[in-house]
Every structure is written in C-alpha cells, then in structure tokens.
Amino acid sequence: MTRSLSPAHRLLAASSLLASLAAATLNFNCKDVVSQRVTWDLSELGGPRMVHWVREIEPATHNFTFTLDICKPLRKHKGQDPHELCPGNTRVCGVEYVTNNYDNVTAVSQVVPIAGDYHLINGQPLESEVYRLKGSGSNADSNKEGVRVELSGGREQLTDEKGNKKMGKKQKAVIEFLCDPSTDGKDTEVDDRPEEDGDEKEESTLRRRDEEAPEEKPDAKQKSLRFLSYKDENIRGEDWGVLRLEWSTKYACENAVNEPKEGDGHWGFFTWLIIIVFLATAAYLIFGSWLNYNRYGARGWDALPHGDTIRDLPYIMSDFGRKVTNTIQGGGSRGGYSAV
Structure with missing residues (x-):
C-alpha cells in the first residue's frame, strides 16, 4: 500500500531537489574545488589568462585568442572594441582575429562566449563539473594526478545583431589541472590591459599581441597553461564546440591544500x-x-x-x-x- 504525499510535502521535496541541483550546477568556487572527497584550492590561478591558437591559412593568419578567469567573470577593458567583447558574466571567451598577410590589416572574425552565467540572456547559468583524475575510469587519466574542470553555459551565438535571443552551438571549456610540484602555474600570458574601472597597467593592445604571437610559438610549449584543441565534439548526441586546455601547477597536487601559500611562511628566529x-x-x-x-x-x-x-x-x-x-x-x- 502506497501513501500519497500531501501538497506541502511535495512542495518541500521539490524545493530540496531544486536546491541540490542549483548547488551542483549554478556556480564554481575556485577556492573550494571538490571531487571524491579531495579538495583543491585554485584561487592562486585566478585572473584573466590568455592562450592562442594560431593558424596560417593563406592569405591570412588566424589567431584565436582564448581568455579565461576561473575565479570571476572577465572584465571589460578601457577602449575595448564592443565587437570583440563577450557578454557580461563570461568566464571563458574566444575571439578570432584574422590578419591579412598582404596589407597587415586585422579584423575580428568571430566572438564565442564559451562558458559563463547567461541566465539573464537566455536562461542558461554557468554549469561546472569537476573530476578527480586519479579516480577516473580512463586508464590514461588514472596515471595522472590533478583535477579536470569543465565549464559551460555559452553558445556560439547568444544573440543576433539586434540583441534578440539566438541559440547557437553549445560550448564547453575542459581544463585539466595537472600536478607539477616544480611550478606554481602562473607563468602564463596574463591579460594586463587596464580594466574599464580598474588600475592603470602597462598599455598593450591585442593587435600587438597578435603580431608577436608567431614569434612566441616555441616558448608557448614551455608555459604552464597550454592550448590543446578547439573543435566540435559529440556530447549526448549533440555537436558541441569544446575548448581543451592543460594547466600544470603545484596547486593541482592533492596535498597542496594543506601546504602554506606564498607569503604564509613560518615565524622567523627573532x-x-x-x-x-x-x-x-x-x-x-x-x-x-x-x-x-x-x-x-x-x-x-x-x-x-x-x-x-x-x-x-x-x-x-x-x-x-x-x-x-x-x-x-x-x-x-x-x-x-x-x-x-
């Protein structure tokens, strides 16, 4: 014999279910990343970081610049062209610049909001999934130490030119944080342009970065944050645009959360x-x-x-x-x- 729940109990159960779903998907706290009872503090890696995917497709150079901040939404920079901006509350943004090799003119080809909280635009919040690599069922991942963070919520196009809602191809950023005790993982390219309401920093422009990017190719392999791929992948029977990055850092080690942070040294002799x-x-x-x-x-x-x-x-x-x-x-x- 089954008992039917009263309306009050049904409402309470539904509220609990919604609360649990919200806790699991609506936010990502870089200071408290948890998977399989292991906690990582990745807050030291916060701040806008950049990686490039440069391709020579004659007669032009295609530079896909990906900017990400795992701890907070990206900020608009002073004097930044609105055509190269992702919407507000974006965590991972991709901007493709195409430079004509004959007249050296650079133009923005596309802007892709890959991950962020867009519930005010199309009802899609920031979704995050965290996987411990050691506990992975994949043989390749089980030999690694670290954590995989998957951030989504973006689409190839969120709105059209008139600002109307447009549901383009879904996007996702997959970042593998790999344990490397020899580096803190901060030797990445930092987006140091002055923010619209931030402190003045050393002036630099994306065009200058793009022109220098081919010369920096050999060194890019030595950086802690590395671009792996950006391509379509089939996820649950649907094509997604997936950005894959690899980030070597000591903060991905499973014992790093118990180690003192920089500047938190022991008391001195005196x-x-x-x-x-x-x-x-x-x-x-x-x-x-x-x-x-x-x-x-x-x-x-x-x-x-x-x-x-x-x-x-x-x-x-x-x-x-x-x-x-x-x-x-x-x-x-x-x-x-x-x-x-």
Missing part, C-alpha cells in the same frame, strides 16, 4: 626569540611575586622581584637618556663645567 624572552620574563615575575607573597606577605610593588628597581625604572631611563644627550651634545666651551 620572532620566536622575542616570544620566548617575553614568556620567560613573565614567568619569572609571576613566580617571584608568588614566592615573596607566601614567604614575606609582601604586596603590591614589594611583591615583585626587584620591585624597587622596576618602580624606579622610569627615573633610571630618564637619567640615562639625559646623560646620553649631554654626551652627544658635548660640554661646550666650558670644559664640562656648568655656568654659575
């Missing part, structure tokens, strides 16, 4: 020395006061060890300071004698 001297002095005064009280019934200043000296200490220091001052200033032309 700090410990001062603490020990202070505690020893306090213990001496307390024990001496207790001993004098029990032995002689002394109270107040009389109970303190060397109470007379401590009581006269301000006068002693004042007299010492006066002597030092007189020594430095000298006795003048009187040979040390005072005027009568």
